[in-house]
Amino acid sequence: MLTLYGKLQNLASASRRITVIKNHFCSGAQAVNKMSDSEKDETAKDYSAGIIVIGDEILKGQVADTNTHFMTKHLFSWGVKVKKISVVPDDIDTIAKEIVEFSSKYTYVITSGGIGPTHDDLTFESVGKAFGEPVEPNPHLVELCKKYFGTDDLNSPKLKMAKVPKSAKLLYGEDESTGRRTKYPLVNVRNTYLFPGVPSILEHAFPLLKDHFKNPDIEIHTKEIYIHLDEISITPVLNEADSLFKKHVTLGSYPDFINSYYKVKLTLESEDKEQLESAYRYLQENLPENAIVQYEKNPVLNAVDQLYGILSNEESSSFTNQVKNSVNVLEDALDKYKLDEICVGFNGGKDCTVLLHLVHAVVKKKYPDYDGKIKALYIRSKLPFPEVEKFIQISRDRYKLEMLQFNGRIKDSLGDLQAQHPEIKAVVMGTRETDPYSSHLNAFAMTDSDWPQFMRINPLLNWSYTDIWTFLRSFCLPYCSLYDRGYTSLGSMNNTHPNPALQYVDENGIVKYKPAYKLETDSQERAGRNT
Structure with missing residues (x-):
């Protein structure tokens, strides 16, 4: 609960072009308050959901909704079929009307947004009106708000989040990796579950409440295939696969016009694992030769296994030797310097992208429990490309970087870095010996005597242009467009x-x-x- 719930970002949506329509779930839903037999379109095993997104800012296009994409993806994997998604303004009557309709039709009603201390945070009042219940202070929420905001004045706006419909229950999730209960509860009224609208908070809380939503009678099996050809060229094969497997398998085709590695993603979904495998084999055998791309969709998450898998391979090549030498340099650097004494030079270019991934993997290997941010130095030019700036921001979030940005000449920027961060002693750089004025460098080289004094660590000195692209493409790393x-x-x-x-x-x-x-x-x- 527990900050002022704010803005959503970056609508992530895909255009589904080929879908074999099939009910994944045997019909029928568990009984919900106010649900009449005439309104049910399910039978006993169906778990359905309706999602209500609340906020004027969504309807005005001021903020992009990413929460529905996140929730629907998880609900599907839990065997819950999302039947409808609605976006409504900050208006009590409108929200209440939508909740009444949804709660009578679906197993779960899930709302996002409208929770907070301000005048336009109206979700709790709206749910109360929908179910004909007064909104009143919940003792446990009052105590939580008191600890967070430092007041127990029920007239204070800070206590607004403690006032919920009378029958509200507080649900806690559990982090399976730690066994710890979530610090703040989810408010649940009948079959309606009220989530905050801030994506970072919702994305943390929603998966931890899996046990409250999961359909125990359903297990969905999925596979993905990535294709480097355009959709039209593989349509005959997809149509044939549709004809053969549509009774048991749902096939989806998703064109991607900006991905650097594939043009179409195929998804296969089924409750029957054997049928899924059969459809998967059929596509592998009948798609055009060499059409399938071995795509790693989570290269950062799997960085350690992928990188050190190459190092453990007994087969040697000039490329793998380059990688091994670079890893050795970085491991030596981590033996010589503490993490807070090092920063990584990152300007969004291809060499620095390779460098950043190497540093990330080596740090995670040496310090697997480290949850801090790696410092990254960005010296911004006078006229940077917007595409580069965007990629740097995306990489910052992807690798969890603490960006240290300076403008102007490199020498001056290093002086500012030294003044503002005196703890930093070394800068890891993506320099190659073919770069201007770099042929004389070694893996460890101090800056010139008339420059701010830093140890320059150069893991990529001997890499070629081809080596850089071999690494990027082999690991499916995102790079500047x-x-x-x-x-x-x-x-x-x-x-x-x-x-x-x-x-x-x-x-x-x-x-x-x-x-x-x-x-x-x-x-x-x-x-x-x-x-």
């Missing part, structure tokens, strides 16, 4: 353009550029830079 548009070396907007070596003319006479990883000659890497 400019590289898929023909840029091979990123500077500022005033000195960087697509590499002419990647230019071609398509069948319609339009000039285009191949992605950076298709550059055939490493020495042409900087052909797109003015200086």
Whole structure:
């Protein structure tokens, strides 16, 4: 509960293009208050849900709703079929009317938003009106709010979140990894469950309440296949798979126009594991040769296993030797310096993206329980590409970085870094010996005597352009979108353009550029830079 519930971000939605319609769940829902037989469209084993998103800011487009995507994904995996999603304004009568309708039709009604101390936080009052109950202080919530806000004045706006419908129950989740009960409860009234609208809070709380929603009679099995061809070219195979397996398996096809590794994601869903495996084998055997991409969708989560899996492989190559040498340098660095004495240079480029992933994996290997943030140094140029800035922000969140941003010349920025963070003694850099003024460097090299004094740690010195792209593509690492548009070396907007070596003319006479990883000659890497 327990901050002012705020804004949602980044609507994540997919366009489902091919769906074989099938009921995953045997019909029927558990009885819910106010649910009449004529209104039920389920039988005893069906668990259904209706989601109500509350907030003027959603309807006005001021904030993007990510909560429904998060909740529906989990509910489906728990055997709960979401029947309807509604977005309503901050209006008591409207919210109450929607709750009355939903609670009579679905096993669960789940709301998000409208919980907080301000005038437009109306969810509790609306639920009370829907069920004809007064809203009154809950002693346990009053105590929680008192601890959090430091007051027990029932007239204070801070105590508004402690006033809930009379029959409300407080539900606690449990973290399976620690066995600890959640600190703050979920408010539940009859078959209605009231979640906050702040995505970070909802995403933490919702999975921990799995046992309150999961259908014990259903287990959904899923598989995914990633394809590098466009959807039209594989439609005949999908149609045939539909015809053969639609009784037991739901097949979904999701085009992706921006992913760097695949163009279509296929999903297979079924209660019957054997049927699912049969459909999966059919697609593997009948899709065009080499169409399937071995895609790692969670490269950061699986970074340690993926990286050290390469290191444990007995087969050796120049590339694996480069990786091993880089890991050795980073492991030596962690032996010499504490984590708070190190920061990672990260400017959003391809070399730094490789570097960041290596550092993340090595740190997680050495300190598996470390939950802090790795410091990352970003020296911002005068005219950075918006795409680079966006990628840096995404990477910050993906790798849980503490960004230390400075503007201006590198020497001046290092001086500011030293003044503001005197604890930092070393900077891990993505420098390669083919970079300007870098051929003389070693893996560990102090800055020049007339510069702010830092140890420069250079794990990638001997890597080639090809090595960089082999690593990125092998691990399916996200990278800045400019590289898929023909840029091979990123500077500022005033000195960087697509590499002419990647230019071609398509069948319609339009000039285009191949992605950076298709550059055939490493020495042409900087052909797109003015200086």
